[in-house]
Amino acid sequence: MSIKVIKPTAAFASLLPTEYLELVADGPYASPKTINDLGTFKEIIAEHPHCAGCGVALGVRLTVASLPAPADTLIVGTAGCSFFGLAQAALNYSCSAFGNQNAVASGLKRMLKIRYPDTDKDVVVLVGDGGIADIGLDLTLHSWFRREKIATIMVDNEVYGNTGGQESGMTQEGQVLNMAPKGKNFAKIPVFELARVSGCVYGARVTVASPKKIGRVVRKAILLAREVGPTYVQIYTPCPTNFKFPPQQTINIAKKAEEGYYSFQEFISDDAQAYWEKNFASSTM
């Protein structure tokens, strides 16, 4: 039903700017697209003001290209660089106070479930590492403990990109950054491991060097969050501006990380596995 919100009224259809006509005709709404279709359809984020080579921009773009039901998806964000691309997204996007994303998403998801018991309204949290691991960690964990049916996705650039390159809890130990003038003196916060013990029924850790994997795990995380419980995806999204590497190196850096400390990892609960096999095992992705 909600696809109606992107059907033009006949009287004004011809007056819509090209970009909207393309979204209507070739967007991902009527027939959802996957990562494999990139380049063949009008994307939800056409343009964005991120820095050249921004890993976060790529992570956000790949995530929204992987949504199983974009016409019924709401993104909850927060302050941080992810805002730049998402503010241009052809989706409902909410962003209020820094770090409160999983609490906002909890209220939204529960109420949408009550208002639309028979329609899957996907509430997806998509924010940076600082937003999830530092200022919003308690709200993130509690949404998992409460088993809120939300998919939480971290675009992890291992730094506060938006405020000028400060240390975040996800920064690697030893890294010198603003506010860590002698190097960070504790390890990356193990959010991925916390997800596993805090109630997430599915988790995946990936990098932007593996777009197809992102497509697969994001979709799986959202579909499982609908019925089974909270899910978590952590995407390594390197930041050329604050780590001062050339923008064309982003993918290489992500690839190297994936071969080392940022290896691909996945976990799934028994419930989620059973549900997945029953409902989606035969699906192509």
Next chain:
Amino acid sequence: MIEQRVVAPEYLFNEAEREEQFITGSEAVREAIKRANVDMAISYPITPQSESMHLVGDIYAEGYIKEYFRGENEFAVMSSVAGAAMGGVRVFTATGGPGTLRAFEAFPTWAGARLPVVCAFMTRGINSPLSIQPDTLEMAYMLDTGIIMLHAENSQDLYDMILQAFMIAEKPDVHIPVGVFVDGFFITHTRDRVKIAPPDLKLPPYNPYSAPVPVMDMENPPIRQMRDPFVMKSNFISYAAHASWQQEILAAAERSRRHIAHYLGNLLEAENETAPVMIVASGTAVSQSREAIESARQEGLDVGLVKLKSLRPFPTEELKAMTANAKAVIVPEFNRVGWLAREVRAALEAKVKVVGGPRVFGGMTMPPDLILDEIRRCANE
């Protein structure tokens, strides 16, 4: 759960035959929420608010509310409440004192996002040192958050104002949050006679599609919208857009004046407003003032009273009119900073002498004699 039918708000407020009950302020909250057709309530304990949200939980269990849970802290609760309101439903929560300050960042985001949340604030002291006792200090901080602020004198006000708050908050031309403030313990934990509407009546449901902003449900256009802050670029266009947005939030509060007048009678109530000495108060300071005035009259002193019901928007013009004959205005308060005296002074523009006090705080009661002393001083000047 009693089967309920929807009635017009005016019927529920003014016409339906009321039954008088001898109940606590917390119970008055329960009775209001029972009739408010609320979709969701979220709680987090803090004295003296906790009991009212327990009781709201009880009526959730009975089926009067569709969803209820205990959040992890006040900032999270206020954020979840925001999410629910964005999803197009009627929500209620309550807090007080340190809880209000813990959640503080949420309140301007509610107003800025045009969320018609209703929140009760059972006021208490703010640390340090730790105090759970009555004190209205937190209201000083809330004055400029953009939310509408009503202040209840007693349990009757509390019951009425909570119900009325939903109607005011949800008006399409207003559509910003309403805080109903009540002095903790003095009202929440004491019994009083409260006249309440029959339990089988409730308010009409909230219609999200009349809201001044789209609902976040993907069922109304545009598909590309942002709730809330939207522009982060450094150029004049962004500044102008943000400024116009903020002006619109202030305008929404201005528009609430006539709705407040419609439901509450007026933004203030006055007695004997031609008197040379006037007391201007809100909350339980009004009740203490009534007693002081009674004694003063027995002494032959001519004193009037203005009870402020709405603090945001502030009834500046009405207050000016009600104190036009006064040579002195006394503002008794339950806090150390005297935020109401500041407001009154600003409104009256130095045309009248404003006595900022008496003030008590930290849980102290306000003996009417303190106010009486002030009346005597002003009357004899």
Next chain:
Amino acid sequence: MSITPYRVLVGPEGYLPPAAASRGILLPEKGEALIEGAIVPEEEAMQAIATKLLSAKNPFFFPGPQLLWDWKEGVALKAQAVKKLADLAGARVIPMPDYRPKYPMINPAVEINPNHPNLTIWHNKIDVCVFIGVHCHYANMALKIIRGGTSCYTIALCGEAGHEDAMISLCCMGMPELARLTEIIQSMKGEQAA
């Protein structure tokens, strides 16, 4: 309240014009409307709208998302009626398809955005404009910016409570009101032709 009542007049009013509601302008009740801040009968405002539109050099309608997208029953018909009204008034139409600020740049020839509506007004040299189908918050935001920086005369046809920030505003606008406004413009045009 200030001694001289505030009036909602054509701009450019200046750097940061106030919200009219904050200057004491009240919204109309059903059956009433606003002209430049004063409450008048709806019929009078409709006449004024017709006059404004028919004497304009370059009038434009700005239909918002609620009319551009076929999201609920009745919208398609209403959109048709609005298009007819615009055509009859000799006004062109520029849509406001959504509310996010345009990045990297708006094409002001084909669209208007509530965060920077002045760009579209300036580009097309619009002297009279009509807002319809825009959520109230965004309409008010845009109307103030237009009043601040342009000399465009603003008209709001609002289905809810109306807009103090427009120079003429109707409220509670439904199909019957739309039909009545169309009728008035039709007959005014007839008189002008005669």
